[in-house]
Amino acid sequence: MKKLFIEIGLIARFTGRFFTELFKPRFEFNEFLRQCFYIGNKSLPLVAITAFIMGLVITIQSRPTLVEFGAEAWLPKMVSVSLVREIAPVITALICAGKIGSGIGAELGSMKVTEQIDAMDVSGTNPYKFLVVTRVMGTTLMIPLLAVLADTVSLYGGYLGANIRGVVSWDLYWNQVFDTLVYGDVMPSIIKTFFFGFAIGIIGCYKGFNSNKGTEGVGQSANSAVVISSLLVFIIDLIAVQITDIFNLN
Amino acid sequence: MKDQKEHIATTDPETVISIRNLYKSFGDNKVLNGFDFDLKKGENVVVLGKSGSGKSVLIKCIIGLIQPDQGSINVLGDNVPDLNTTQLDEMRVKVGFLFQSNALYDSMTVRENLEFPLRRHWIHTSKEEVNELVMEVLRNVGLPHTVDMMPSELSGGMRKRIALARTLILKPEIILYDEPTTGLDPITGKEISNLMVDMQKKYNISSIIISHDLNCVKITANRVVMLIDGTCYATGTYEELERSTDSKVKQFFE
Numbered sequence: 010m011k012k013l014f015i016e017i018g019l020i021a022r023f024t025g026r027f028f029t030e031l032f033k034p035r036f037e038f039n040e041f042l043r044q045c046f047y048i049g050n051k052s053l054p055l056v057a058i059t060a061f062i063m064g065l066v067i068t069i070q071s072r073p074t075l076v077e078f079g080a081e082a083w084l085p086k087m088v089s090v091s092l093v094r095e096i097a098p099v100i101t102a103l104i105c106a107g108k109i110g111s112g113i114g115a116e117l118g119s120m121k122v123t124e125q126i127d128a129m130d131v132s133g134t135n136p137y138k139f140l141v142v143t144r145v146m147g148t149t150l151m152i153p154l155l156a157v158l159a160d161t162v163s164l165y166g167g168y169l170g171a172n173i174r175g176v177v178s179w180d181l182y183w184n185q186v187f188d189t190l191v192y193g194d195v196m197p198s199i200i201k202t203f204f205f206g207f208a209i210g211i212i213g214c215y216k217g218f219n220s221n222k223g224t225e226g227v228g229q230s231a232n233s234a235v236v237i238s239s240l241l242v243f244i245i246d247l248i249a250v251q252i253t254d255i256f257n258l259n
Numbered sequence: 260m261k262d263q264k265e266h267i268a269t270t271d272p273e274t275v276i277s278i279r280n281l282y283k284s285f286g287d288n289k290v291l292n293g294f295d296f297d298l299k300k301g302e303n304v305v306v307l308g309k310s311g312s313g314k315s316v317l318i319k320c321i322i323g324l325i326q327p328d329q330g331s332i333n334v335l336g337d338n339v340p341d342l343n344t345t346q347l348d349e350m351r352v353k354v355g356f357l358f359q360s361n362a363l364y365d366s367m368t369v370r371e372n373l374e375f376p377l378r379r380h381w382i383h384t385s386k387e388e389v390n391e392l393v394m395e396v397l398r399n400v401g402l403p404h405t406v407d408m409m410p411s412e413l414s415g416g417m418r419k420r421i422a423l424a425r426t427l428i429l430k431p432e433i434i435l436y437d438e439p440t441t442g443l444d445p446i447t448g449k450e451i452s453n454l455m456v457d458m459q460k461k462y463n464i465s466s467i468i469i470s471h472d473l474n475c476v477k478i479t480a481n482r483v484v485m486l487i488d489g490t491c492y493a494t495g496t497y498e499e500l501e502r503s504t505d506s507k508v509k510q511f512f513e
Contacts, residue, residue: 119365127324128362132376133348 023215027145030138037143044147048109052155055108056101060159063100064092064166072174081175085185088167093190097159098198099246102205105152106238110213113144114234117217118227126218141218145210152206153199160195193253201249208241273300274333275433275465276321281330282489283316290316291327292489298433298465303456305468305476307511308486314469315359317486318435321467322356323347335432352380355426355434359441361418363410363425370406373397373425380429396424399461400454416447420454427458434458436468440475452478473512485511 068088075081117140120126129136164186171177213234220230276298283291290313298304308314319325321332323339332339335353342350363372373393397403400420410418419439426434439455440448452475459466468479476483476497483500485493485508493500493508501512 116366123360123365124358124362125364127319128356128358128364130324131322131351131356133351133379134375135344 019219020212020215023218024211026137027142027211030135030142031146033138035135035138037139040139041143041146044143045151048105048144048147049151049154052105052108052151053158056104056155056159057162059100059104060097060163061166063096064088064163064168065170066166067092067096067163068167068170069173072171084171084175085167085177085182086189088171089164089186089189090194092163092167093160094194094198095246097163098156098202098205099242101156101159102152102202102209102242103239105148105155105206106209106242107235109148110209110234110238111231113148113210113213114216114220115227115231117141117214118220118230119224121218121220122223122227137218141214144214145207148206148210148213149203150206152209153202156199156202156205160198197249197253201245204245204249205242208245209238212238212241274298275300275335276467277331277333278317278321279331279333281317281320281332282328283313283320283325284328289489291320291330294330294486294489295491296484298467300465301459301463303459303466303468303479303481305470305480305483306486307471307476307483310471312486313489314486315437318356318437318467318469322351322354322435348380352429353432355429355431357422357426357434357436357439359437359439361410361422363418363422365410367410368406369397369402369408369410369413369421372410372421373428376425376429392428396428397421399427399458400424415443416450419443419447419451423451423454423458427462430462431464434464434466436466436470438469438471440470440472445474448472448475449478451475455479471511 068084071088071091072081072084075084075087117126120140126136126140129139167186168177168179168182171182216230216234216237220226222229274297276296278294278296281291281294281296282289294313294317296304296317306314306317316325320327321334321339323342327340330340334350337346337350339347339350363369364375367375370393373396374389377389377392393406394403397406400423402417402420402424405413405417405421410421413421423439436455440451443451455466455468456479458464466479468475470476470479480497482494483497484491485500487493487507493503493505495503500508503509503512
Protein backbone atom coordinates (compact mmCIF):
# COMPACT_ATOMS: atom_id res chain seq x y z
CA MET A 10 0.00 0.00 0.00
CA LYS A 11 2.84 2.33 0.97
CA LYS A 12 4.53 1.56 -2.37
CA LEU A 13 1.34 2.48 -4.23
CA PHE A 14 1.11 5.87 -2.54
CA ILE A 15 4.79 6.54 -3.22
CA GLU A 16 4.23 5.67 -6.90
CA ILE A 17 1.19 7.99 -7.07
CA GLY A 18 3.25 10.76 -5.47
CA LEU A 19 6.08 10.27 -7.97
CA ILE A 20 3.65 10.32 -10.91
CA ALA A 21 2.09 13.52 -9.51
CA ARG A 22 5.53 15.13 -9.23
CA PHE A 23 6.42 14.01 -12.76
CA THR A 24 3.13 15.51 -14.01
CA GLY A 25 3.78 18.74 -12.11
CA ARG A 26 7.17 19.02 -13.81
CA PHE A 27 5.41 18.65 -17.18
CA PHE A 28 3.40 21.83 -16.58
CA THR A 29 6.49 23.70 -15.34
CA GLU A 30 8.56 22.71 -18.37
CA LEU A 31 5.71 23.21 -20.86
CA PHE A 32 5.83 27.01 -20.70
CA LYS A 33 9.60 27.37 -20.43
CA PRO A 34 11.62 28.04 -23.60
CA ARG A 35 13.19 26.44 -25.61
CA PHE A 36 10.15 24.98 -27.39
CA GLU A 37 10.89 21.74 -29.20
CA PHE A 38 8.49 22.39 -32.07
CA ASN A 39 10.12 20.09 -34.66
CA GLU A 40 10.21 17.15 -32.27
CA PHE A 41 6.59 17.88 -31.28
CA LEU A 42 5.52 17.74 -34.95
CA ARG A 43 7.50 14.52 -35.44
CA GLN A 44 5.72 12.98 -32.46
CA CYS A 45 2.30 14.15 -33.71
CA PHE A 46 3.03 12.51 -37.06
CA TYR A 47 4.22 9.33 -35.41
CA ILE A 48 1.34 9.11 -32.93
CA GLY A 49 -1.40 10.23 -35.30
CA ASN A 50 -0.40 8.84 -38.66
CA LYS A 51 1.05 5.54 -37.55
CA SER A 52 -1.94 4.68 -35.35
CA LEU A 53 -4.52 5.78 -37.92
CA PRO A 54 -5.01 2.47 -39.82
CA LEU A 55 -5.30 0.41 -36.63
CA VAL A 56 -7.80 2.81 -35.05
CA ALA A 57 -9.83 3.04 -38.29
CA ILE A 58 -10.05 -0.73 -38.81
CA THR A 59 -10.95 -1.39 -35.17
CA ALA A 60 -13.57 1.37 -35.13
CA PHE A 61 -15.16 0.07 -38.34
CA ILE A 62 -15.36 -3.45 -36.95
CA MET A 63 -16.76 -2.18 -33.62
CA GLY A 64 -19.48 -0.19 -35.43
CA LEU A 65 -20.36 -3.22 -37.52
CA VAL A 66 -20.40 -5.65 -34.61
CA ILE A 67 -22.35 -3.41 -32.22
CA THR A 68 -25.04 -2.88 -34.89
CA ILE A 69 -25.32 -6.58 -35.69
CA GLN A 70 -25.47 -7.47 -31.97
CA SER A 71 -28.05 -4.79 -31.11
CA ARG A 72 -30.45 -5.58 -33.97
CA PRO A 73 -32.12 -8.76 -32.58
CA THR A 74 -33.03 -7.05 -29.27
CA LEU A 75 -34.57 -4.06 -31.05
CA VAL A 76 -36.43 -6.37 -33.46
CA GLU A 77 -37.88 -8.20 -30.45
CA PHE A 78 -39.39 -4.93 -29.22
CA GLY A 79 -40.48 -3.90 -32.70
CA ALA A 80 -38.04 -1.02 -32.60
CA GLU A 81 -35.77 -1.94 -35.52
CA ALA A 82 -36.18 1.56 -36.93
CA TRP A 83 -34.36 2.89 -33.89
CA LEU A 84 -31.21 0.95 -34.73
CA PRO A 85 -29.22 3.88 -36.27
CA LYS A 86 -30.25 6.16 -33.40
CA MET A 87 -29.23 3.76 -30.66
CA VAL A 88 -26.02 2.62 -32.33
CA SER A 89 -24.85 6.15 -33.13
CA VAL A 90 -25.32 7.35 -29.55
CA SER A 91 -23.48 4.41 -28.02
CA LEU A 92 -20.66 4.58 -30.58
CA VAL A 93 -20.07 8.31 -30.34
CA ARG A 94 -20.56 8.73 -26.62
CA GLU A 95 -18.67 5.74 -25.38
CA ILE A 96 -17.40 2.97 -27.61
CA ALA A 97 -15.33 4.83 -30.20
CA PRO A 98 -13.47 7.13 -27.73
CA VAL A 99 -12.73 4.36 -25.25
CA ILE A 100 -11.68 1.83 -27.90
CA THR A 101 -9.41 4.48 -29.49
CA ALA A 102 -7.85 5.26 -26.10
CA LEU A 103 -7.30 1.58 -25.31
CA ILE A 104 -5.69 0.92 -28.70
CA CYS A 105 -3.47 3.96 -28.21
CA ALA A 106 -2.59 2.86 -24.67
CA GLY A 107 -1.44 -0.45 -26.15
CA LYS A 108 0.33 0.88 -29.21
CA ILE A 109 1.57 4.33 -28.22
CA GLY A 110 1.85 3.93 -24.43
CA SER A 111 3.95 0.78 -24.70
CA GLY A 112 5.98 2.31 -27.53
CA ILE A 113 6.83 5.39 -25.47
CA GLY A 114 7.59 3.30 -22.37
CA ALA A 115 9.90 0.96 -24.28
CA GLU A 116 11.58 3.73 -26.30
CA LEU A 117 12.36 5.98 -23.34
CA GLY A 118 13.23 2.94 -21.20
CA SER A 119 15.83 1.73 -23.68
CA MET A 120 17.15 5.29 -24.06
CA LYS A 121 17.53 5.44 -20.28
CA VAL A 122 19.41 2.14 -19.92
CA THR A 123 21.70 2.86 -22.89
CA GLU A 124 22.55 6.32 -21.49
CA GLN A 125 20.99 8.14 -24.47
CA ILE A 126 19.07 10.39 -22.07
CA ASP A 127 22.34 11.35 -20.32
CA ALA A 128 23.93 11.91 -23.74
CA MET A 129 21.11 14.32 -24.56
CA ASP A 130 21.74 16.15 -21.29
CA VAL A 131 25.44 16.64 -22.07
CA SER A 132 24.53 17.76 -25.61
CA GLY A 133 22.81 20.87 -24.25
CA THR A 134 19.30 19.43 -24.40
CA ASN A 135 16.80 19.24 -21.58
CA PRO A 136 15.72 15.59 -22.03
CA TYR A 137 12.47 16.16 -20.15
CA LYS A 138 11.41 18.87 -22.58
CA PHE A 139 12.70 17.08 -25.67
CA LEU A 140 11.34 13.64 -24.86
CA VAL A 141 8.50 14.01 -22.36
CA VAL A 142 6.80 17.34 -23.14
CA THR A 143 6.72 16.66 -26.90
CA ARG A 144 5.33 13.14 -26.50
CA VAL A 145 2.69 14.09 -23.92
CA MET A 146 1.57 17.04 -26.05
CA GLY A 147 1.49 14.71 -29.05
CA THR A 148 -0.76 12.15 -27.38
CA THR A 149 -2.97 14.85 -25.82
CA LEU A 150 -3.66 16.46 -29.20
CA MET A 151 -3.62 13.44 -31.51
CA ILE A 152 -5.81 11.00 -29.57
CA PRO A 153 -8.88 13.32 -29.77
CA LEU A 154 -8.35 13.53 -33.55
CA LEU A 155 -8.09 9.76 -33.75
CA ALA A 156 -11.27 9.51 -31.65
CA VAL A 157 -13.13 11.78 -34.09
CA LEU A 158 -11.93 9.57 -36.92
CA ALA A 159 -13.03 6.50 -34.96
CA ASP A 160 -16.50 8.05 -34.40
CA THR A 161 -16.91 8.62 -38.14
CA VAL A 162 -15.56 5.28 -39.30
CA SER A 163 -17.56 3.33 -36.70
CA LEU A 164 -20.77 4.98 -37.98
CA TYR A 165 -19.88 3.72 -41.47
CA GLY A 166 -19.43 0.29 -39.90
CA GLY A 167 -22.85 0.74 -38.31
CA TYR A 168 -24.39 1.45 -41.71
CA LEU A 169 -22.96 -1.76 -43.13
CA GLY A 170 -24.13 -3.69 -40.01
CA ALA A 171 -27.66 -2.30 -40.37
CA ASN A 172 -27.79 -3.51 -43.98
CA ILE A 173 -26.50 -7.03 -43.44
CA ARG A 174 -29.84 -8.37 -42.16
CA GLY A 175 -32.19 -5.51 -42.79
CA VAL A 176 -32.46 -2.73 -45.34
CA VAL A 177 -31.74 0.85 -44.33
CA SER A 178 -31.11 3.34 -47.08
CA TRP A 179 -27.98 5.54 -47.00
CA ASP A 180 -30.04 8.74 -46.64
CA LEU A 181 -32.31 7.34 -43.94
CA TYR A 182 -29.39 6.02 -41.90
CA TRP A 183 -27.47 9.29 -41.90
CA ASN A 184 -30.61 11.38 -41.36
CA GLN A 185 -31.40 9.36 -38.27
CA VAL A 186 -27.79 9.54 -37.05
CA PHE A 187 -27.60 13.32 -37.38
CA ASP A 188 -31.13 13.83 -35.99
CA THR A 189 -30.13 11.85 -32.90
CA LEU A 190 -26.66 13.18 -32.20
CA VAL A 191 -26.45 16.54 -30.46
CA TYR A 192 -23.49 18.57 -29.24
CA GLY A 193 -24.14 17.15 -25.79
CA ASP A 194 -23.26 13.71 -27.16
CA VAL A 195 -20.24 14.70 -29.18
CA MET A 196 -18.46 17.37 -27.12
CA PRO A 197 -18.12 15.57 -23.74
CA SER A 198 -16.88 12.46 -25.54
CA ILE A 199 -14.22 14.46 -27.40
CA ILE A 200 -13.19 16.46 -24.33
CA LYS A 201 -12.57 13.31 -22.32
CA THR A 202 -10.23 12.01 -25.03
CA PHE A 203 -7.84 14.91 -24.31
CA PHE A 204 -7.56 13.52 -20.79
CA PHE A 205 -7.16 9.97 -22.14
CA GLY A 206 -4.33 11.20 -24.37
CA PHE A 207 -2.64 13.08 -21.55
CA ALA A 208 -2.82 10.06 -19.23
CA ILE A 209 -1.41 7.70 -21.89
CA GLY A 210 1.46 10.07 -22.69
CA ILE A 211 2.41 10.94 -19.13
CA ILE A 212 2.32 7.32 -17.88
CA GLY A 213 4.32 6.03 -20.87
CA CYS A 214 6.93 8.75 -20.34
CA TYR A 215 7.03 8.30 -16.56
CA LYS A 216 7.57 4.57 -16.85
CA GLY A 217 10.19 4.91 -19.57
CA PHE A 218 12.03 7.79 -17.89
CA ASN A 219 12.28 5.85 -14.63
CA SER A 220 13.23 2.54 -16.19
CA ASN A 221 16.09 0.59 -14.65
CA LYS A 222 17.40 -2.98 -14.34
CA GLY A 223 18.63 -3.10 -17.95
CA THR A 224 16.63 -4.77 -20.71
CA GLU A 225 14.34 -6.48 -18.19
CA GLY A 226 13.39 -3.04 -16.89
CA VAL A 227 12.56 -1.86 -20.43
CA GLY A 228 10.05 -4.71 -20.82
CA GLN A 229 8.56 -3.93 -17.42
CA SER A 230 8.27 -0.23 -18.30
CA ALA A 231 6.40 -0.99 -21.53
CA ASN A 232 4.13 -3.47 -19.80
CA SER A 233 3.25 -1.32 -16.81
CA ALA A 234 2.75 1.73 -19.07
CA VAL A 235 -0.02 -0.18 -20.89
CA VAL A 236 -1.61 -1.59 -17.72
CA ILE A 237 -1.67 1.72 -15.79
CA SER A 238 -2.75 3.90 -18.71
CA SER A 239 -5.55 1.45 -19.67
CA LEU A 240 -6.78 1.50 -16.08
CA LEU A 241 -6.60 5.30 -16.05
CA VAL A 242 -8.66 5.45 -19.27
CA PHE A 243 -11.51 3.63 -17.49
CA ILE A 244 -11.17 5.77 -14.35
CA ILE A 245 -11.23 8.99 -16.40
CA ASP A 246 -14.19 7.64 -18.37
CA LEU A 247 -16.07 6.92 -15.16
CA ILE A 248 -15.39 10.42 -13.84
CA ALA A 249 -16.36 11.98 -17.21
CA VAL A 250 -19.68 10.08 -17.25
CA GLN A 251 -20.43 11.24 -13.70
CA ILE A 252 -19.65 14.86 -14.58
CA THR A 253 -21.80 14.85 -17.74
CA ASP A 254 -24.59 13.21 -15.77
CA ILE A 255 -24.41 15.61 -12.81
CA PHE A 256 -24.34 18.69 -15.05
CA ASN A 257 -26.91 17.14 -17.40
CA LEU A 258 -24.71 17.74 -20.42
CA ASN A 259 -26.20 14.95 -22.54
CA MET B 260 32.15 27.42 0.37
CA LYS B 261 35.06 29.70 1.29
CA ASP B 262 37.50 26.81 0.86
CA GLN B 263 36.01 26.05 -2.56
CA LYS B 264 36.44 29.66 -3.71
CA GLU B 265 40.02 29.76 -2.44
CA HIS B 266 40.67 26.49 -4.22
CA ILE B 267 39.34 27.84 -7.52
CA ALA B 268 41.29 31.08 -7.16
CA THR B 269 44.59 29.32 -6.49
CA THR B 270 44.30 26.77 -9.28
CA ASP B 271 47.32 26.61 -11.59
CA PRO B 272 46.40 27.94 -15.10
CA GLU B 273 47.82 24.76 -16.63
CA THR B 274 45.35 22.71 -14.58
CA VAL B 275 42.11 22.19 -16.51
CA ILE B 276 40.34 20.04 -13.90
CA SER B 277 40.97 20.26 -10.19
CA ILE B 278 38.99 18.22 -7.67
CA ARG B 279 39.22 18.61 -3.93
CA ASN B 280 37.59 16.64 -1.13
CA LEU B 281 34.93 15.06 -3.30
CA TYR B 282 32.32 13.00 -1.47
CA LYS B 283 29.43 11.05 -2.95
CA SER B 284 27.31 8.36 -1.29
CA PHE B 285 24.33 6.33 -2.45
CA GLY B 286 22.53 5.43 0.76
CA ASP B 287 25.11 3.82 3.03
CA ASN B 288 27.48 3.13 0.14
CA LYS B 289 30.26 5.73 0.24
CA VAL B 290 31.48 5.79 -3.36
CA LEU B 291 33.77 8.82 -3.28
CA ASN B 292 35.34 9.52 0.07
CA GLY B 293 37.44 12.68 -0.10
CA PHE B 294 38.81 12.28 -3.63
CA ASP B 295 41.49 14.76 -4.78
CA PHE B 296 42.68 15.03 -8.36
CA ASP B 297 44.28 17.39 -10.91
CA LEU B 298 44.32 17.17 -14.70
CA LYS B 299 46.90 19.26 -16.57
CA LYS B 300 46.42 20.70 -20.04
CA GLY B 301 47.18 18.15 -22.79
CA GLU B 302 47.46 15.29 -20.30
CA ASN B 303 45.83 11.86 -20.57
CA VAL B 304 45.04 10.47 -17.14
CA VAL B 305 43.59 7.01 -16.68
CA VAL B 306 41.54 6.37 -13.56
CA LEU B 307 41.92 2.73 -12.65
CA GLY B 308 39.78 0.94 -10.12
CA LYS B 309 37.59 -2.08 -9.48
CA SER B 310 34.06 -2.31 -10.86
CA GLY B 311 31.72 -0.33 -8.61
CA SER B 312 34.58 1.69 -7.13
CA GLY B 313 33.04 4.98 -8.29
CA LYS B 314 35.02 5.71 -11.47
CA SER B 315 31.95 6.43 -13.61
CA VAL B 316 30.37 8.40 -10.75
CA LEU B 317 33.50 10.55 -10.65
CA ILE B 318 33.32 11.60 -14.30
CA LYS B 319 29.54 12.02 -14.13
CA CYS B 320 30.13 14.44 -11.23
CA ILE B 321 32.66 16.30 -13.40
CA ILE B 322 30.21 16.70 -16.30
CA GLY B 323 27.36 17.63 -13.91
CA LEU B 324 25.17 14.57 -14.45
CA ILE B 325 25.50 13.64 -10.76
CA GLN B 326 25.55 16.19 -7.95
CA PRO B 327 28.27 15.43 -5.39
CA ASP B 328 27.47 15.50 -1.66
CA GLN B 329 30.48 17.66 -0.85
CA GLY B 330 33.66 19.03 -2.39
CA SER B 331 34.71 21.21 -5.29
CA ILE B 332 35.13 20.30 -8.97
CA ASN B 333 36.91 23.08 -10.78
CA VAL B 334 36.61 22.63 -14.55
CA LEU B 335 38.28 25.33 -16.68
CA GLY B 336 37.79 27.86 -13.88
CA ASP B 337 34.21 27.04 -12.89
CA ASN B 338 33.06 25.07 -9.86
CA VAL B 339 30.65 22.56 -11.45
CA PRO B 340 28.27 22.03 -8.46
CA ASP B 341 27.59 25.81 -8.43
CA LEU B 342 26.71 26.11 -12.13
CA ASN B 343 23.13 26.68 -13.29
CA THR B 344 21.68 24.89 -16.34
CA THR B 345 22.86 27.53 -18.85
CA GLN B 346 26.37 27.63 -17.40
CA LEU B 347 26.47 23.81 -17.39
CA ASP B 348 25.54 23.79 -21.09
CA GLU B 349 28.33 26.28 -21.81
CA MET B 350 30.80 24.13 -19.88
CA ARG B 351 29.66 20.99 -21.74
CA VAL B 352 30.64 22.52 -25.08
CA LYS B 353 34.22 22.50 -23.80
CA VAL B 354 34.03 19.10 -22.09
CA GLY B 355 33.09 16.06 -24.16
CA PHE B 356 31.83 12.77 -22.74
CA LEU B 357 32.17 9.37 -24.37
CA PHE B 358 29.64 6.99 -22.83
CA GLN B 359 30.43 3.36 -22.07
CA SER B 360 27.43 2.22 -24.11
CA ASN B 361 28.21 4.83 -26.84
CA ALA B 362 24.71 6.30 -26.34
CA LEU B 363 24.13 6.85 -30.06
CA TYR B 364 20.53 7.82 -30.73
CA ASP B 365 18.94 4.71 -32.27
CA SER B 366 16.26 6.64 -34.14
CA MET B 367 18.75 8.92 -35.92
CA THR B 368 21.27 8.32 -38.72
CA VAL B 369 24.99 8.80 -38.09
CA ARG B 370 24.75 12.28 -39.66
CA GLU B 371 21.84 13.27 -37.39
CA ASN B 372 23.69 11.89 -34.37
CA LEU B 373 26.71 14.05 -35.19
CA GLU B 374 24.63 17.13 -36.00
CA PHE B 375 22.64 16.85 -32.78
CA PRO B 376 25.16 18.47 -30.34
CA LEU B 377 25.98 21.19 -32.89
CA ARG B 378 22.36 22.15 -33.38
CA ARG B 379 21.52 21.91 -29.68
CA HIS B 380 24.41 24.15 -28.69
CA TRP B 381 23.49 26.61 -31.48
CA ILE B 382 26.88 26.18 -33.13
CA HIS B 383 27.53 26.41 -36.90
CA THR B 384 23.97 26.91 -38.00
CA SER B 385 24.71 27.04 -41.73
CA LYS B 386 24.02 23.75 -43.46
CA GLU B 387 27.33 23.73 -45.34
CA GLU B 388 29.37 24.35 -42.19
CA VAL B 389 27.56 21.59 -40.34
CA ASN B 390 28.05 19.16 -43.23
CA GLU B 391 31.75 20.05 -43.47
CA LEU B 392 32.26 19.43 -39.75
CA VAL B 393 30.37 16.13 -39.87
CA MET B 394 32.50 14.86 -42.74
CA GLU B 395 35.70 16.12 -41.11
CA VAL B 396 35.16 14.20 -37.87
CA LEU B 397 34.01 11.12 -39.77
CA ARG B 398 37.21 11.21 -41.85
CA ASN B 399 39.22 11.60 -38.63
CA VAL B 400 37.72 8.40 -37.20
CA GLY B 401 38.01 6.65 -40.59
CA LEU B 402 34.30 6.18 -41.26
CA PRO B 403 33.11 8.77 -43.83
CA HIS B 404 31.08 6.11 -45.70
CA THR B 405 28.77 5.52 -42.69
CA VAL B 406 27.27 9.02 -42.75
CA ASP B 407 23.79 7.93 -43.81
CA MET B 408 23.71 4.62 -41.94
CA MET B 409 21.71 3.86 -38.81
CA PRO B 410 23.59 2.95 -35.58
CA SER B 411 22.00 -0.52 -35.69
CA GLU B 412 23.85 -1.20 -38.98
CA LEU B 413 27.27 -0.58 -37.41
CA SER B 414 29.61 -2.95 -35.57
CA GLY B 415 30.63 -2.33 -31.93
CA GLY B 416 33.96 -0.78 -32.94
CA MET B 417 32.33 1.43 -35.56
CA ARG B 418 29.77 2.65 -33.04
CA LYS B 419 32.55 3.53 -30.63
CA ARG B 420 34.29 5.52 -33.38
CA ILE B 421 31.06 7.34 -34.25
CA ALA B 422 30.48 8.10 -30.56
CA LEU B 423 34.02 9.50 -30.42
CA ALA B 424 33.31 11.53 -33.57
CA ARG B 425 30.17 12.94 -31.93
CA THR B 426 32.26 13.95 -28.90
CA LEU B 427 34.96 15.50 -31.11
CA ILE B 428 32.58 17.51 -33.29
CA LEU B 429 32.30 20.28 -30.68
CA LYS B 430 36.13 20.45 -30.56
CA PRO B 431 36.23 20.10 -26.77
CA GLU B 432 39.23 21.00 -24.64
CA ILE B 433 38.66 18.00 -22.37
CA ILE B 434 37.18 14.56 -23.07
CA LEU B 435 35.94 12.19 -20.38
CA TYR B 436 36.01 8.58 -21.59
CA ASP B 437 33.89 6.05 -19.70
CA GLU B 438 35.43 2.62 -20.34
CA PRO B 439 36.08 3.22 -24.05
CA THR B 440 37.25 -0.31 -24.88
CA THR B 441 34.71 -2.32 -22.87
CA GLY B 442 32.92 -4.91 -24.98
CA LEU B 443 35.42 -4.70 -27.85
CA ASP B 444 37.80 -7.41 -29.03
CA PRO B 445 41.50 -6.78 -28.21
CA ILE B 446 42.36 -5.67 -31.76
CA THR B 447 39.48 -3.19 -32.02
CA GLY B 448 40.21 -2.06 -28.44
CA LYS B 449 43.79 -1.30 -29.46
CA GLU B 450 42.58 0.59 -32.55
CA ILE B 451 40.26 2.72 -30.40
CA SER B 452 43.05 3.39 -27.87
CA ASN B 453 45.40 4.48 -30.67
CA LEU B 454 42.65 6.65 -32.13
CA MET B 455 42.19 8.35 -28.74
CA VAL B 456 45.91 9.15 -28.60
CA ASP B 457 45.86 10.44 -32.20
CA MET B 458 42.90 12.70 -31.47
CA GLN B 459 44.56 13.97 -28.30
CA LYS B 460 47.62 14.98 -30.32
CA LYS B 461 45.62 16.42 -33.22
CA TYR B 462 43.25 18.56 -31.15
CA ASN B 463 45.49 19.03 -28.05
CA ILE B 464 42.80 17.54 -25.83
CA SER B 465 43.17 16.71 -22.13
CA SER B 466 41.45 13.48 -21.14
CA ILE B 467 40.30 11.46 -18.20
CA ILE B 468 39.92 7.83 -19.18
CA ILE B 469 38.04 5.39 -16.99
CA SER B 470 39.26 1.91 -17.75
CA HIS B 471 40.31 -1.44 -16.40
CA ASP B 472 41.66 -2.63 -19.74
CA LEU B 473 45.42 -2.65 -19.14
CA ASN B 474 46.23 -2.56 -22.87
CA CYS B 475 44.19 0.64 -23.20
CA VAL B 476 45.87 2.05 -20.06
CA LYS B 477 49.33 1.27 -21.44
CA ILE B 478 48.63 2.96 -24.80
CA THR B 479 46.75 6.04 -23.61
CA ALA B 480 47.98 6.98 -20.13
CA ASN B 481 50.47 9.74 -19.42
CA ARG B 482 49.57 9.17 -15.79
CA VAL B 483 47.48 6.61 -13.90
CA VAL B 484 45.37 7.32 -10.82
CA MET B 485 44.24 4.42 -8.66
CA LEU B 486 40.76 4.97 -7.22
CA ILE B 487 40.51 2.70 -4.19
CA ASP B 488 38.06 3.09 -1.26
CA GLY B 489 36.76 6.33 -2.76
CA THR B 490 40.12 8.08 -2.58
CA CYS B 491 43.07 8.73 -4.87
CA TYR B 492 45.09 5.83 -3.46
CA ALA B 493 48.12 6.03 -5.75
CA THR B 494 49.27 7.96 -8.78
CA GLY B 495 52.16 7.63 -11.21
CA THR B 496 53.05 6.46 -14.70
CA TYR B 497 51.97 3.01 -15.84
CA GLU B 498 55.50 1.68 -15.35
CA GLU B 499 55.81 3.16 -11.85
CA LEU B 500 52.56 1.62 -10.67
CA GLU B 501 53.36 -1.69 -12.36
CA ARG B 502 56.51 -1.89 -10.24
CA SER B 503 54.68 -0.89 -7.04
CA THR B 504 55.04 -3.19 -4.05
CA ASP B 505 51.72 -2.07 -2.50
CA SER B 506 49.42 -5.10 -2.44
CA LYS B 507 46.29 -3.11 -3.44
CA VAL B 508 48.06 -1.59 -6.44
CA LYS B 509 49.87 -4.79 -7.40
CA GLN B 510 46.66 -6.80 -7.76
CA PHE B 511 45.65 -4.70 -10.80
CA PHE B 512 48.81 -5.50 -12.70
CA GLU B 513 49.04 -9.22 -11.94
